Amino acid sequence: MQERYIRTEKCPEVFYRKLGQGAPVLLIHGFPDDGNLWRRVMPLLSETCTVIVPDLPGTGKSIYSGGGISIEELADSMLSILHTERISKVVVAGHSMGGYIALAMAANCPEIMAGLSLVHSTSQADSAEKKQQREKVIRLIRNGGKDTFIKGMIPGLFAPHFQTKDPEGVAMQIGNSLKLASGTLTGFYEAMINRPERTFVLSEARFPVQFISGKEDSVVPFDITMKLSDLPSVSFVSVYEEVGHMSMLERPESLAADLEAFSHYCLDAALKTTL
Numbered sequence: 001m002q003e004r005y006i007r008t009e010k011c012p013e014v015f016y017r018k019l020g021q022g023a024p025v026l027l028i029h030g031f032p033d034d035g036n037l038w039r040r041v042m043p044l045l046s047e048t049c050t051v052i053v054p055d056l057p058g059t060g061k062s063i064y065s066g067g068g069i070s071i072e073e074l075a076d077s078m079l080s081i082l083h084t085e086r087i088s089k090v091v092v093a094g095h096s097m098g099g100y101i102a103l104a105m106a107a108n109c110p111e112i113m114a115g116l117s118l119v120h121s122t123s124q125a126d127s128a129e130k131k132q133q134r135e136k137v138i139r140l141i142r143n144g145g146k147d148t149f150i151k152g153m154i155p156g157l158f159a160p161h162f163q164t165k166d167p168e169g170v171a172m173q174i175g176n177s178l179k180l181a182s183g184t185l186t187g188f189y190e191a192m193i194n195r196p197e198r199t200f201v202l203s204e205a206r207f208p209v210q211f212i213s214g215k216e217d218s219v220v221p222f223d224i225t226m227k228l229s230d231l232p233s234v235s236f237v238s239v240y241e242e243v244g245h246m247s248m249l250e251r252p253e254s255l256a257a258d259l260e261a262f263s264h265y266c267l268d269a270a271l272k273t274t275l
């Protein structure tokens with residue numbers, strides 16, 4: 001595995017790992033995580049793909065200079081990695097908040113997209129109620145309630161079946177999330193509140209779009225994903241039973257196989273159109 005750092009205007013160090021050879025795939029983690037989230041998928045997918053896994057600025061080994069960050073700036077930092085790697089066509093898979101970032105990349109730089117995979121994610125903006133919930137959490141964290149928030153929210157990301165079967169897995173996820181600084185958590189929440197609706201990206205997509213959904217996802221419900229999956233001209237849909245919001249931990253083999261099949265389809269299609 002190669003480990004690299006790049007510098008961008010707002011981020012003195014953006015760290016990413018690169019593994020494997022073949023079709024390039026960028027895996028963007030969500031909230032509240034770092035690139036380590038993909039640890040079970042990366043080795044499987046890298047058997048036939050070049051897999052790039054960043055730590056978003058402010059998480060893992062990536063440093064953020066502070067002062068607020070937007071989903072668009074996070075997307076720019078991902079595009080900088082691709083430019084550094086001289087990648088001109090890529091499949092971008094984003095988990096939840098990572099999907100919001102992938103959609104911003106697709107809106108700003110559609111020519112680089114061979115395919116977009118929304119892994120438990122949505123193109124819809126936050127509802128007024130969701131924004132209020134996030135603002136409440138921001139206040140809680142600013143008042144020293146980071147641990148309360150993390151310990152309360154993480155278990156609910158997993159399906160009940162997984163919580164019973166693998167309590168150590170849930171505990172490990174809580175431990176990983178507790179490593180994130182309070183400022184990173186509130187910064188990401190503000191970025192999510194401010195992100196615009198990007199459903200037009202799906203209806204106008206000139207590249208295939210994959211939707212990965214857990215039947216028991218409480219963050220991005222299955223029925224919303226099904227409605228969105230009607231919009232692109234080419235869609236791939238995978239629905240996992242007894243899975244919540246975290247298929248990369250709950251069902252990593254299935255997710256890796258679905259990402260692999262999708263990535264090869266997209267990059268073969270992209271190659272044909274450039275011949």
Ligand code: MLT
Nearest residue numbers: 030031095096097098219
């Ligand atoms: C995530 O998993 O990235 C978050 O749950 C996304 C969100 O809060 O909208």
